Amino acid sequence: MEKYYDFARIEPQMQSFWKEEGIYKFDPNRKGPIYSIDTPPPTVSGSLHIGHLFSFTQAEIIARYHRMQGENVFYPFGFDDNGLPTERLVERETGVRAADLPRSEFIEKCSETAEKYEAQFRAFWESLGFSVDWDTQYRTVSPEVQKISQSLFLELVRDGRAYMKESPVLWCTECRTSIAQAELETTETETTFNYLPFVCEEKTLEVATTRPELLFGCVCLFVHPDDARYRDFVGKTARVPLYNFDIPILTDDKVAPDKGTGVVMCATFGDSTDAAWYTEHNLPYRRVLLPDGKIAPDVPYISGLRVKAARAEILRRLDESGLLLRTECISHTIAVHERCGHPVEILPSRQWYIDILSEKERFLRAADEIRWYPPQMKSRYTAWVENLKWDWCISRQRYFGVPFPVWYCADCGKPVFAAPEQLPLNPIETPYTGKCDCGCTKFVPETAVFDTWATSSITPQINERLGLDLVPMSMRTHAHEIIRTWTFYTIVRSLYHTGKLPWRDLMICGFVLAKPGEKMSKSKGNALDPERLIAQHSADVLRYWTAGARLGTDTFFSPAELDAPKRFITKLWNAAKFVFARLEGFDPKTAEATLPADCWLLARCDDATRRAQALLDAYEIGAARKEIDELFWKDFCDNALELLKDRLYKPERHGEANTKSAQAALYGAFLRILKLYAIYVPHITEYLYQPYFRQFEDEKSIHLLCWETPGAPDGKLLAFGETLKETLAAVRKYKTENGLSMKAALPLLELPAGEFEPWLRETERDLLACTGAEKIRYR
Template identity: 60%
Template sequence: MQKNYDFKQVEKEMQNFWKENSIYRFDMDSQNKIYSIDTPPPTVSGSLHIGHIFSYTQAEMIARFKRMQGFNVFYPFGFDDNGLPTERLVEKDEGIIAKNLPRSEFITKCITTTERYEKEFKDLWQSLGFSVDWSLQYETINPMVQRISQKSFIRLLEDGKAYMKESPVLWCTECQTSIAQAELETIDKDTTFNYIEFKVDGEKLMVATTRPELLYGCVCLFVNPDDDRYKEYVGKSAIVPLYNYPIPILSDEKVSIEKGTGVVMCATFGDSTDVKWYETHNLPYRKVILSDGTIDESVPFIGGLKVIAARKQIIKLLSDNGMLIDSKNITHTVAVHERCGKEIEIIPSKQWYIDILSNKELFLKAADKINWYPAYMKNRYTLWVENLKWDWCISRQRYFGVPIPIWYCKQCSKVILASEEMLPINPLETNPNKPCSCGCNEFISESSVFDTWATSSVTPQINGKWREENDISSKLLPMSMRTQAHEIIRTWAFYTIVKSLYHTGEIPWKDIMICGFVLAKKGEKISKSKSNSELSPSVLIEKHSADVIRYWAASSKLGTDTFFSIEELGIAKRFITKLWNASKFAISHLHDIDLGADIDLMPVDRWIIERCKQTVFEVTRLLNQYEIGSARHEVDDFFWKDMCDNYLEIVKERLYQPEKRGYKERQSAQHALYYCMLNILKLYAIYVPHITEYIYQEFFRRIEDNISLHKSCWENVAFIDNEIIVFGDQLKAVIAETRKYKSENALSMKTEIDEVIIKSDTRFVEMFRQTICDIKACCSANGIKIIS
């Protein structure tokens, strides 16, 4: 082995070796138990950053671990390349606005852009040494996926779980599309609480509101039935200021007696409570805000203005007319669209929905059947389901997405479903294959597309090629594990559970592994949308190596957020150097090893082998719980402290001077060294696959049967000799005390000392006697005295 490790040469060489030998290909004919992974298809919405590396690499380590446990690993990769996030990327990259281009031209630009980014993504994952079977790759816009997505919708519609209705819907005026509850984020925003004077029977009634621009849409005032101040007003009419039309005063328990004046304005629509009152009390609708965020032209005083400008204008008019009694600055929580950060509105619109509200109990019970790692993440899911207020709106008024396979009869307005044989289909380009039941042959095409989550929620079905010619769902579903970040529990995890239960009656996967975020500074996530991801992963890999980045990615406990800084990579670099040097030392003493020799192992050699077994056992246990970071720390502890700091120092003389110490004694050390170094490589293989494979190929491949280290299996440890491990602990204590004595007396570690006195339990006296020569050599001691 060369003196220094050259990662630039080795990593590319190993990646080519894996590819040429199909090391990670899923074997459809294997009899081994399948371990299938539902990997999040990264959204094509910009370049990847170190946060993506962190979470995706942790999951990739589990794929490697399971493969080395003897599983037939199904590890695909996909790209979520349709929908609003991709459209916004294309608009930004191209400097265009989608609505200003012909639909077909914009879609062409989307396809070109996604292909470029997907190549960049794939190159990055491959440069990290991901053990993905790339023959299983999919894109959410490709024909097979479109077909499965459309098929899913048709089945749900036929089962009565999908429906269309015109009703108030969450709407983003920036993206100009409907959105789902899961796409909302809340932020704190400074605004004013405006105290406005309504009139009841000629007398003043004060109402406080943060949205005076909706005065024209005011359809009712509400008070709490237990509020004694306003009981006499219930049933009367109030006059809306500036617009002078009457509205009823009603009571409802949802009104907070303490907030504002205790009288609440219900407008169509200020928030979800307004929607609930509108439906519950059968209130009329008054149009104010349009889909583009402007006020309808028919609204006096503010028609045509944007919301903020309209708010300022109404406040001025109220003030000028003596109707604004007070105004207080407050900070309140508002809902914004997670994609663009714009405050959402609620407007009536005809949309397609999936019924989720009527099956909340079903979704909660499903969570109990899934193993959550970490376990506390299940609570986030439960809270989300319990607090759902809206059915899942799956239609979007956008361009680059999976088309909704629907037409409407021009004569009778009946919904016409595409037949499954026609899928995938774009109703804007194709007509139904038969007339409507009323005999009409003219149709109106549905122009909306599916929300991107409506498609990515069927990734288990995509992986299983659900109801396709080469369907392998029966082999894969439910999948073994889903990996994802905690921020999309409410979307990807929840929606996938919904679709799986509706289509198969089963949970989508047995385990769910929830990864944390990488933070740029305290409390701030690194993301594409923030200017805090300057450190390009490709540059980091080029400069520091893939294995160094991977080792760093396995630093923390599962589900916890971590910080990233270049300085932290220094630990990983020191480790790579240590592993290289330790392996080089070991191999230099193993060229003449006879693994078939009949050898009585010396106590120190028995100890290091048992410690190795103990480490394999504990690391296996942790990785079966997806604790990648804790498992790596266990391996580190064994490698650095027991193997390098102690064992290699103890057996050096035996290895270098067999003529002095004996050839059988050297063979004993060789066997322990071979066993431990091979198993250390196996343990570290999931974390740093390139250097471990290279070392394996340099020496161990000549002796071992497996073509690749990553095709070999970890030892199935059934028994650990705890007695010899306790002996090893006492031996380490002897060496540590000797080193401490020399350090405190400013002596070199090589300085000879007269005698080391060992106080030992009776049961270890003989082991210490057999180890006297090793202790003498390691401690540079002239004599060893053992006291029972």
């Protein structure tokens, strides 16, 4: 073996070997139960970051684990390349807005960009040694997936679960599209409460508002029905300051009497409460804001301005007119779009929805039937479902996505739908040739596309395109920030389409932070390029690091965190050099471990395997790795190798039988250790398997071997091993405290008499050689 492990040469070599030999090729007819993984298709929204490396590698370790338990692992990968994230990426890279280009030209740019990034993404996963069958890859914008997505949409329409309506909708004026509740984030901002005089029968009602630019959109004032201060005003009208039109004064128990003055201005639309009141009280709509974020042209004083400028101008005019009674600075929570960070507005619009509000209890029950890892993540899902206020808006006013297979009658506006045999279909390119119920034969195509989540929420159904009956799949994995989107939406779609849960287990990963509370981002200058990290430190080093965190918890990263993984790789390499040198010419079929120390080592391997399996079955890859580390570093390297060394170096002294026993233990233990570590560091373990172990084992790759399935632990052998370790530790401590070399001789080694005395006597030669003791006495 080479003196040092050359990862830059070996890792690509192992990846080529796996590819050429089809090691990870999925064969549905292979023996063993299918273990299927619903992998998150990474969004084509920019470069990969270390968070991708962290969470995706944790899941890949689980895929390797189940493969080495004899299961037939179905581990597909896809790319979520349609929709707003890809469009925003193209807009950033080109500096051109989608609306400024012909639709076809912008879609072409999106397609080219998606293909470029997907090639980079795939190369990245391959460089990490992912055990993926790339023949199962899918793209959410591909014709095949578009057909599945459109077909399932039509199924929802037939079942009455998908519907179209004109109503207030969450709207991003920056992205110029409708959005869903799940795409909202909240942020604290400094603003002002502005107190304005609304006049009712010559009496002034002070109203505090943070949205004075919406004065023209006022449709009423609300007070609490039990607020005695305003009882005499209810049912009357008030005059809107500056604009001088009258609006009614109504009651609603959602008004907080202790907030502001207790009188609330309802404008269409300042927030979600305004939108709810609009529907509940059948209020009129007064347009102020346009979809592009500008004030409508018929709004006096502020037409054509954007929101912030309009607010400043209207406050100036109110102040000049003596209508700004006072202002208060406050810290205010506002909703922003997660994609761009811009404040979200509410505008009336015709959109497509999936009904979710009527089935909230069903979705909550589903959470009880899924196994959550870690369990506390279930509470995030439950809180989200309990607080849903809107049905799921699935239409987006963008270009690059899966088209709605819908047209509208030019006369009555009734929607008509594509036939199943027409799918996939773009209604802009394919005219509708039928006749509406009203007799009209002219139709207008729907130009909106599906929200990207509307397609990525059906990944279990996309995975079944290969003819497999997978639902419920074995496991879904992703980071905790998309529980409210990907987890929830997929549960919704699976229950609606199949009546089944989408998966049995949920593996929820954490984030990678630069330091406590600080996400890594390019804007903060703390983002690290994962591809460069792999080139500098190796894929196995990065993989080993990812397994250091407890599942679901956020972890911190700096390059210094890789020092320990690199020491581990060096230790494993050096241990292998020792093992292979001592096993030269040894045939494991001709010998077995017979001496107590050798049997203990194999029993300890069984024990570590058993412990690791229990943890990995609960997706605790970090805790499982620590169990394996304990076996390798302490039991194998620190103790077993020291005990067996003399028999391995001096066979003539110990006899052939005892030497072969040591070699059998060495062979069995190190192969088991390599198999245990193979799920974490696949490249180095494969490289160490090939030159020696492969000639004696049945499989051409270590990754096709199975872990042992140990029975009940041999408590006596394990306890005997603890006695051996305690003895060696006591000798080391004595020599250290007395300034002696570890090779220094000792006149006497005392061992405990008791149930282990017969085994200790069989181990005396090993102990004498290992400790430097001249004789042993039992006490």
